[in-house]
Amino acid sequence: MTVLLEGSSTSAAMRRNFWAGVWRVMRRKPSRLVGAVLMAGFVFMGAFGPLFYPDPLPRDVNQLTRPPSWQHWLGTDDQGRDVVALVVTGSRYVLLAALVTAVITVVLGTGIGLFSGFKRGRWDTVLMRITDMKLTIPGLPLLLVLSTVWKFSSAVQMGLVLGLLSWGGVARAVRAQTLSLRERGFIEAARGLGLSTSHIVGKELLPSMAPYIAMNMLIAITGGVYSQVGLFFLGVLPYESNNWGQMLNTAVFRSGALTVPSALGFLIGPLLAILLLTLAIVLVVDAMDEIFNPRLREE
Amino acid sequence: MSKQAPGVRIDGLTVVYKTPAGELPAVRDVSLTLEPGSITGIVGESGSGKSTLALSLLNAVQPPGRISAGSVEIDGLGDVVGLGGEQLRKARGRHIGYVFQAAQNSLNPLKTVGKQLLDLGRSHGVDDLRGLVREAKELLGRMGLDGARVLDSHQHELSGGMRQRVGIMLALVLNAHVVVLDEPTTALDMITQANILKIVREVHAERGLTTLVITHDIGVVAEVADRLAVMYGGRLVEQGPTREVLGSPRHPYTRGLIKAIPRLVGDIDEARALPGRPPTLATVPKQGCVFRERCALRMDVCDDVDPEAVLQGTRTVACHAVTVKEHA
Amino acid sequence: GTTNNSGGSGGGGGLFTTIDVARPGLDASAPANPWNPKGNAFLGYNGMKLAWVKNHLTDPNQFYPGIAASWDVAADNSSITLHIQPNAKWSDGKPVTAEDVRLSIGLAYTTGSTAFALTPGAAGAAAEVEVVDDKTVKVTQDMTNPSAKFARGVLDNWVVPAHVWGSVLPADFWDKLKTSRGEGEAADKAREEILALGQKVLAFAPPKDVSAGPFTLERVNPGEALLLKNPNFYNAANVAPAQVKFLNYSGNEQIWNYLSAGKLDHSGFVAAPPDVMNRIKQAPGSHIITGFSPVAVGMAFNQSKKPYDNVHVRRGLAYLIDRAQVTKVASPDGGTPALTTSGIHQKPAQEWIGSELSSLEPYNHDVAKAEAEFTEAGLKKQNGKWTLADGTPWKVTMHAPSGFSDWISAQENIKSQLVDNGVDAEVVTVADYPVYLEELAAGKYDVGFWLMALGPAPYDIFQRLYGTSNGWTNVAGKVSHNAPGKGGNWMGGPEEIDVEGVGKVNPGELTAELNAATAEEAKPIMAKLAKAANQDLPVIQLWDYVNTQFTNTSRFTGWPQNDSDLLRLPAGVWIQLGMIKGKQ
Amino acid sequence: MTVIARRLAGHLARGLVMILVVATISFFIVRSIPGDPVAANVQKLIEQGMAPQAAEQATRVLYGFQPKGTLWEQYVDYMGGLFTFDLGQSVTHAGAPVTDVLADAAKWTVLPVLAGTLLSFLVGIVMGVYAAIRRSGKLGDVLAISGSLLHGVPQYVLGLLLSAIFATLIPILPADGPVDILFEPGFNAGYIGSLVEHAVLPVATYALAAYGGWILAMKSSVVTVLGDDFILAAELRGMKRSIIFRYIARNAILPLFTILALSLGLLLGGAVFIERIFNYPGLGLLLIESITMRDYALMGGAFLIITVSIIVANIIADLFYSVIDPRVRSGEEVSA
Amino acid sequence: MITGTGVVKTYKQRGKMLGAREVRALRGVDFAIPKGGAASFIGESGCGKTTLGRIIAGLETYDEGEVVIDGVAMSGLKPKERQPHFRKIQMIHQDPYSALNPTRTIHQTLHAPLSLRARQTGRPRSWIEERAAEVLSLVGLDPGSVLARYPHQLSGGMRQRVVIARALTVDPEMLVADEAVSMIDVSLRLGILALLKDLRERLGVSVLFITHDVATARYIGDDGELYVIYRGQVVERGAVDTVIADPVHPYTQSLLSAIPVLHGLEQPGEQPVVPLESLDESRSDEGCLFARRCPFRADRCEGERPLLQITDGVPQEHACFYPERRNVIARPLSEV
Numbered sequence A: 001m002t003v004l005l006e007g008s009s010t011s012a013a014m015r016r017n018f019w020a021g022v023w024r025v026m027r028r029k030p031s032r033l034v035g036a037v038l039m040a041g042f043v044f045m046g047a048f049g050p051l052f053y054p055d056p057l058p059r060d061v062n063q064l065t066r067p068p069s070w071q072h073w074l075g076t077d078d079q080g081r082d083v084v085a086l087v088v089t090g091s092r093y094v095l096l097a098a099l100v101t102a103v104i105t106v107v108l109g110t111g112i113g114l115f116s117g118f119k120r121g122r123w124d125t126v127l128m129r130i131t132d133m134k135l136t137i138p139g140l141p142l143l144l145v146l147s148t149v150w151k152f153s154s155a156v157q158m159g160l161v162l163g164l165l166s167w168g169g170v171a172r173a174v175r176a177q178t179l180s181l182r183e184r185g186f187i188e189a190a191r192g193l194g195l196s197t198s199h200i201v202g203k204e205l206l207p208s209m210a211p212y213i214a215m216n217m218l219i220a221i222t223g224g225v226y227s228q229v230g231l232f233f234l235g236v237l238p239y240e241s242n243n244w245g246q247m248l249n250t251a252v253f254r255s256g257a258l259t260v261p262s263a264l265g266f267l268i269g270p271l272l273a274i275l276l277l278t279l280a281i282v283l284v285v286d287a288m289d290e291i292f293n294p295r296l297r298e299e
Numbered sequence B: 001m002s003k004q005a006p007g008v009r010i011d012g013l014t015v016v017y018k019t020p021a022g023e024l025p026a027v028r029d030v031s032l033t034l035e036p037g038s039i040t041g042i043v044g045e046s047g048s049g050k051s052t053l054a055l056s057l058l059n060a061v062q063p064p065g066r067i068s069a070g071s072v073e074i075d076g077l078g079d080v081v082g083l084g085g086e087q088l089r090k091a092r093g094r095h096i097g098y099v100f101q102a103a104q105n106s107l108n109p110l111k112t113v114g115k116q117l118l119d120l121g122r123s124h125g126v127d128d129l130r131g132l133v134r135e136a137k138e139l140l141g142r143m144g145l146d147g148a149r150v151l152d153s154h155q156h157e158l159s160g161g162m163r164q165r166v167g168i169m170l171a172l173v174l175n176a177h178v179v180v181l182d183e184p185t186t187a188l189d190m191i192t193q194a195n196i197l198k199i200v201r202e203v204h205a206e207r208g209l210t211t212l213v214i215t216h217d218i219g220v221v222a223e224v225a226d227r228l229a230v231m232y233g234g235r236l237v238e239q240g241p242t243r244e245v246l247g248s249p250r251h252p253y254t255r256g257l258i259k260a261i262p263r264l265v266g267d268i269d270e271a272r273a274l275p276g277r278p279p280t281l282a283t284v285p286k287q288g289c290v291f292r293e294r295c296a297l298r299m300d301v302c303d304d305v306d307p308e309a310v311l312q313g314t315r316t317v318a319c320h321a322v323t324v325k326e327h328a
Numbered sequence C: 001g002t003t004n005n006s007g008g009s010g011g012g013g014g015l016f017t018t019i020d021v022a023r024p025g026l027d028a029s030a031p032a033n034p035w036n037p038k039g040n041a042f043l044g045y046n047g048m049k050l051a052w053v054k055n056h057l058t059d060p061n062q063f064y065p066g067i068a069a070s071w072d073v074a075a076d077n078s079s080i081t082l083h084i085q086p087n088a089k090w091s092d093g094k095p096v097t098a099e100d101v102r103l104s105i106g107l108a109y110t111t112g113s114t115a116f117a118l119t120p121g122a123a124g125a126a127a128e129v130e131v132v133d134d135k136t137v138k139v140t141q142d143m144t145n146p147s148a149k150f151a152r153g154v155l156d157n158w159v160v161p162a163h164v165w166g167s168v169l170p171a172d173f174w175d176k177l178k179t180s181r182g183e184g185e186a187a188d189k190a191r192e193e194i195l196a197l198g199q200k201v202l203a204f205a206p207p208k209d210v211s212a213g214p215f216t217l218e219r220v221n222p223g224e225a226l227l228l229k230n231p232n233f234y235n236a237a238n239v240a241p242a243q244v245k246f247l248n249y250s251g252n253e254q255i256w257n258y259l260s261a262g263k264l265d266h267s268g269f270v271a272a273p274p275d276v277m278n279r280i281k282q283a284p285g286s287h288i289i290t291g292f293s294p295v296a297v298g299m300a301f302n303q304s305k306k307p308y309d310n311v312h313v314r315r316g317l318a319y320l321i322d323r324a325q326v327t328k329v330a331s332p333d334g335g336t337p338a339l340t341t342s343g344i345h346q347k348p349a350q351e352w353i354g355s356e357l358s359s360l361e362p363y364n365h366d367v368a369k370a371e372a373e374f375t376e377a378g379l380k381k382q383n384g385k386w387t388l389a390d391g392t393p394w395k396v397t398m399h400a401p402s403g404f405s406d407w408i409s410a411q412e413n414i415k416s417q418l419v420d421n422g423v424d425a426e427v428v429t430v431a432d433y434p435v436y437l438e439e440l441a442a443g444k445y446d447v448g449f450w451l452m453a454l455g456p457a458p459y460d461i462f463q464r465l466y467g468t469s470n471g472w473t474n475v476a477g478k479v480s481h482n483a484p485g486k487g488g489n490w491m492g493g494p495e496e497i498d499v500e501g502v503g504k505v506n507p508g509e510l511t512a513e514l515n516a517a518t519a520e521e522a523k524p525i526m527a528k529l530a531k532a533a534n535q536d537l538p539v540i541q542l543w544d545y546v547n548t549q550f551t552n553t554s555r556f557t558g559w560p561q562n563d564s565d566l567l568r569l570p571a572g573v574w575i576q577l578g579m580i581k582g583k584q
Numbered sequence D: 001m002t003v004i005a006r007r008l009a010g011h012l013a014r015g016l017v018m019i020l021v022v023a024t025i026s027f028f029i030v031r032s033i034p035g036d037p038v039a040a041n042v043q044k045l046i047e048q049g050m051a052p053q054a055a056e057q058a059t060r061v062l063y064g065f066q067p068k069g070t071l072w073e074q075y076v077d078y079m080g081g082l083f084t085f086d087l088g089q090s091v092t093h094a095g096a097p098v099t100d101v102l103a104d105a106a107k108w109t110v111l112p113v114l115a116g117t118l119l120s121f122l123v124g125i126v127m128g129v130y131a132a133i134r135r136s137g138k139l140g141d142v143l144a145i146s147g148s149l150l151h152g153v154p155q156y157v158l159g160l161l162l163s164a165i166f167a168t169l170i171p172i173l174p175a176d177g178p179v180d181i182l183f184e185p186g187f188n189a190g191y192i193g194s195l196v197e198h199a200v201l202p203v204a205t206y207a208l209a210a211y212g213g214w215i216l217a218m219k220s221s222v223v224t225v226l227g228d229d230f231i232l233a234a235e236l237r238g239m240k241r242s243i244i245f246r247y248i249a250r251n252a253i254l255p256l257f258t259i260l261a262l263s264l265g266l267l268l269g270g271a272v273f274i275e276r277i278f279n280y281p282g283l284g285l286l287l288i289e290s291i292t293m294r295d296y297a298l299m300g301g302a303f304l305i306i307t308v309s310i311i312v313a314n315i316i317a318d319l320f321y322s323v324i325d326p327r328v329r330s331g332e333e334v335s336a
Numbered sequence E: 001m002i003t004g005t006g007v008v009k010t011y012k013q014r015g016k017m018l019g020a021r022e023v024r025a026l027r028g029v030d031f032a033i034p035k036g037g038a039a040s041f042i043g044e045s046g047c048g049k050t051t052l053g054r055i056i057a058g059l060e061t062y063d064e065g066e067v068v069i070d071g072v073a074m075s076g077l078k079p080k081e082r083q084p085h086f087r088k089i090q091m092i093h094q095d096p097y098s099a100l101n102p103t104r105t106i107h108q109t110l111h112a113p114l115s116l117r118a119r120q121t122g123r124p125r126s127w128i129e130e131r132a133a134e135v136l137s138l139v140g141l142d143p144g145s146v147l148a149r150y151p152h153q154l155s156g157g158m159r160q161r162v163v164i165a166r167a168l169t170v171d172p173e174m175l176v177a178d179e180a181v182s183m184i185d186v187s188l189r190l191g192i193l194a195l196l197k198d199l200r201e202r203l204g205v206s207v208l209f210i211t212h213d214v215a216t217a218r219y220i221g222d223d224g225e226l227y228v229i230y231r232g233q234v235v236e237r238g239a240v241d242t243v244i245a246d247p248v249h250p251y252t253q254s255l256l257s258a259i260p261v262l263h264g265l266e267q268p269g270e271q272p273v274v275p276l277e278s279l280d281e282s283r284s285d286e287g288c289l290f291a292r293r294c295p296f297r298a299d300r301c302e303g304e305r306p307l308l309q310i311t312d313g314v315p316q317e318h319a320c321f322y323p324e325r326r327n328v329i330a331r332p333l334s335e336v
């Protein structure tokens, strides 16, 4: 009985240790904290940002495409709406789509990579040929071509398509990891002990790849943001009234942000958001490895 | 041969590594003399500081480590610790040859052995590159290899034993007379190991070298070395002529270690494992005897005072218990 | 050697830099073939027409001379006789002859042209082409379905040299054409064969550009096209520029950059936001000329969808939408808010319907009136939101093709205006204009934007409201009506409208009458139609386009004045007419 | 040698399969695009003031060929055409075979992309070496973070920024096509100078976009190599710094070849943005144009050729890799 | 009881498009390990020891021959049916660090197989914890201090003990220890060897010991059998001490004479065989596999392959036409 108690208390202690370790890792470099804070900011913005603004956003027809001012920190758009408000409310679509992209990328990529690396043999060959092919076909042109067939009418659909197009890299990497982990004694030992495949995959393989997967997830998020913003920027997707890419498109192609400075704020807004998001993710990814590695977490 | 084998005197050498917990010594206050023309063997368990010591001989401790105290005097070269820049570079290879841990990777995988040999020659301003190649072929032939073929090969085309011989060739081809071999046979199988050891012995004798062999396998040292030094936790705990140290070890660690070696003949029940576990950089006691945690002869003084290395006849032992007994 | 003169500075004989706004993406490999959509025959420069259509406010049959120096139109419009410029020569020195004109007409038959259509019963089609003498050609109209625009149909055609293009048409072409005019299988087959020739015509690449215009094409690269002055041009003495450089562009923003850098001597109409406009104005020598553009845009309803079948809903929306605001947001310099919905651009409207215009309901922004209309239509307001009569939610879904930024901007603004007043709304874009048009015609949208008032011909103007898209088809002069959803009828308006003060009218039939009517005959008809459109509101006219053009006086002078008819023609025509002078 | 030949054969076989698959994909995507361009064009011409009948006639001429036969027959036809480099007829570029249009555009994409790749590769690896050697110092941090950021930031952001700065704010570089028409094409200073001047911004964008990736990859590769025993061994043998540097560089660059293909793919994908921003008449712009113009044959062709160039680049990179890596040459499996 | 007859394993190295290289890892090996018995496989690197061990532990398939566990032939069974049999045979890996999942605590590591066991046998959850503590105690570890730790917090010897404890959770009948001590510090090595021997004696677990260090083979018990393997073939087989004292196969002889003499403790044997090494890479598959390296080879050896046999006057099985008993090993000074 006492042993049992000890067992459960150790796992609770472990959890505490984990967060303490995470904190240690984050504190080691202040830039990581900045990244984490930015990241939290973006999550908050996507989840609750739109709640702070009326729908539709208030507009001022006497303030069309104005440069930054005290009243409008990043100026106004061609409808007389505040650019900051647009960036905030527009983040939901972008981030939601990116999240869906990332989830699908990671789930599919990990699933296929694991399956392929674990089963090996013929399945592996077939899946990897497909993956290679996917990796060779350039994503953006394919998306452009697809955009003629597919109506990306919602953020979720957008994310779905992007996700379906971008799992290749993750699958490749996860397979490689799986293959190398397979060779490690502990996987073999688990098989020898007769542990179920689901245990091996879920409890032994996946946690070992967690940093990797988490990293890929974050990178997939940026990838998702970039591609959809890019597509909107090119103007090949159905119009969205609040969307970073749409803003870029309007700013450049309609408001002359590359010609006159008055629309510059309108251009800078979404660009800044993208840059900050990139920065946040770069900084957080930097800490990822240490967070998930018990050894690095403690030292 | 042409030149008298040089002597090497290591004195009070301390090497520290920078870790999150501060600078920790991996080698602490080690003094050791390599007699000219002798083969000295250093044994110790993993992490005891052998490689660090070996690298110090070339003043090549890699960051985050550094030599924090002591000197390494080599005849004809002076104190290596004080050398730097070009001087140091020229000393390496020309004066001191280093044979890498049997690691399969001491050769550039993209270049043939011959090309690397030429690189080596050019680095040391050898004018007669043909002569160098001839010398290399001769050395390789001496070690039972087809020189021409080996020079034409890439690393991956050679077996582990062959690579190790190439390593020895590269260490000697510039006529270095001090040779350091770090774990020359680890990862080689028995037969190859025996071959390499034979070669080491022969080449040593022929070329008049001063040789340092580092290993964790006492058998290897016993096979080749004239003198044996035992390291534990960064300290040199005992040294002396091989036969004597093996035959009648004095330091409790040496004794335990020899007892723990599985033997091919004799009563297997005599063998005993040492209790406890070897220290790592972080767990080495900061003061007092490094071995006391596992020591059967532990005394109070061991907790606070680091035992001095005391010369006892042909041997040096660093142990309070042994010193006390001796004095008694 | 190079012909480098990149600054283009200096007086007469300099380099004229311009842009063909109608054609983004110069195609370096395309032939100097005016029929090829990417062809490097630049209208008015090295591409010549018989005459240049003025698009006069009300008279479709006004032209500036081109290859035809003058023309006589029979009083009943039954024929037109063309007199070729007496000293017109091709750039290779050969004279321009009636045979060249006849061949060009033949080519026009293969590629589709209003006057040279093969379709039996087409309005305003030519019946006969006759070479009178070396410099005279007579074209007669098929009077079974005559059109008032016959002269326009004939004159608005390319002319290319027969000695270069002759091989494209087979020797028996004219016989085949004759056969095709008949009926039965042989005629059908002939028509097929002639149409098949069109492909060949489109693809034909003259080995060297031989032009009768003021310039000939020297070379094109993917970024630019260079034209050199044609010394054999009949008015060469008055052509100022020695070289013309066409810049390429892939988006308006690029033209703005060229303009604000003062690079272009002239650019046709390009929409630009106010700040950009100001910036352009600040460029040294930069001038903006405005004139009439015979187009308006309206918000069109699909009346087979609820609640847009109810005229009160349409009127309510008209009251709710502040057109001035829409125009200000969407097209501040490229349009003027429509005064009312008359179906006619407001400039010619005065001429066509005179005082009637002021009696039309202006649908000024008035929320109270809008609510009254909605109430009358049976709509309900719940929690500040308008719902359909049965309480189901109502959302105005407006469609626009992506890339039509002013339309999207306008719809976005309308959306905001509507939402402000309790009418839910959204903007949906469609991949591109062709798909938009197709889906619109298929009745897939509730509300979409629709180009209207396409002047100057009265028939063209109202055909947009009461033509095919609203159910009326006009085959060989016979008008019939299709039910909503059939035969391209997506507007689904009523076949007859009871117009206040006029009585019941069939607007489609009225419109068809305009086809052959003289200007004077047309006026009362147009007044009726304007009233019908104003009252029934199949479309809410939003803004009338303004033709804004950009010029630069640093290198050339002699530009047209505001409101000049020339503004609707390319600058090449201005040059060949001898207006443009190098700055001394 | 036989190993390389075998590798080449394998690659070619796989490349061929890939091309067929991509062609199939683009064929079916194109066929499933909604909207009938023919009907739509009629409407458009009517709006431009043409009589309905004439508009119909003109449209029929423009679109000329109508797809014949069942989908399967069309497919067989299309795939058959592939082998004679016949990708059909472009609609917008009437009369021109798609292959010609693509060939014209390809040079404006391939050359700048290659130039950008080369430039970024050279600068990137040098900086990567520095970032690795100075990885615990300030310079290393700066290089690494800037590398990550540049690598992370999408190409259009870079393109927009460069365009805003150098073509708008301080207009010192052109962003309007590939060359000034006033120069006679040919091998003369003016023409080539103009070509180069116009290529600066696009090439710079490609280079900047790829540079981050190289610096990161090179850094990690160098760090790995630095940890390899043979480097320490060379040092302990007293090899010259310059020689050791070469050892490091060659061993570190090798694995980058596997990334090369990927990076080329990325750049070619990015061409869509960069060419749109700088109005460079390459494949990317052609692709956008064909999409907005609904020129299906051209669209399929542009997509196909972009993919094919990536496949070819892949093969070349791999062959190059196998030539310079003796382990591959002798048939040993190397994990990259 | 586990026996094998004529076990053959050939690895086909796939990878390249064309052509496959074959590695004959095992060429018909017979073995028999009784319940509670012990056996050691020795041989130089690459001779197939690990392969055989993995086949016995069910981690690898074999191409020919038969493995019989407790009277049940394995080749006839489906993978699922084989599993319970092979679970009785647990492998102890050479590298104790990689044998433990670094992201899981010892508690988690032991918990997984135990809870599976508990489920299968219907034991209560409390049994799991008890058993975990029990197996740790069995291998001489203090459960209280070890359970909550991660592998990296343990020394090599402790890790190897945990690995053994984990194997014990499924109540194995045999442990296959593949170079189980070669990566453990010298001073701790003996502890593990003693543990294995102890487990044999106390729990009746048979032990298969794979090593290249002949000396350690003695430590699992003097009743153990020694299999000397050369290039996938067993060339000598007999009781450990007999083989060590009187090796008859030239390969065994050179192997034993290659063991360094502990000068100072031992005297070298009387007739040390010059240790051999293959200089010729082209290995012949004809005749005696060892012929090329054999100092005693005769013509017969080139043409005919000797099979494992018992001959007069030789206490153990061997595969040599000219067996000659030799005493090559060193002797303790005390015996001299």
Ligand SMILES: Nc1ncnc2c1ncn2[C@@H]1O[C@H](COP(=O)(O)OP(=O)(O)OP(=O)(O)O)[C@@H](O)[C@H]1O
Pocket (backbone or CB within 6 Å): B017, B018, B019, B026, B044, B045, B046, B047, B048, B049, B050, B051, B052, B053, B062, B063, B064, B065, B216, B280, B281, B282
């Ligand atoms: N780069 C380094 N940073 C920090 N500590 C180090 C570093 N290199 C070695 N050490 C530590 O220094 C100590 C001595 O290391 P060294 O490599 O000299 O041991 P060794 O006796 O050669 O061991 P082995 O037998 O494993 O090769 C060890 O505890 C090791 O952890």
Ligand SMILES: Nc1ncnc2c1ncn2[C@@H]1O[C@H](COP(=O)(O)OP(=O)(O)OP(=O)(O)O)[C@@H](O)[C@H]1O
Pocket (backbone or CB within 6 Å): E011, E012, E013, E023, E024, E025, E043, E044, E045, E046, E047, E048, E049, E050, E051, E052, E212
């Ligand atoms: N998965 C595999 N694929 C191909 N060849 C293999 C594989 N595993 C082993 N081999 C080959 O089979 C032969 C026997 O290998 P094995 O690992 O059994 O040798 P070993 O005696 O355990 O050697 P060591 O002492 O080095 O561990 C070797 O030549 C090896 O290269």
Ligand SMILES: [Mg+2]
Pocket (backbone or CB within 6 Å): B050, B051, B052, B183
């Ligand atoms: Mg070492």
Ligand SMILES: [Mg+2]
Pocket (backbone or CB within 6 Å): E049, E050, E051
């Ligand atoms: Mg093995």
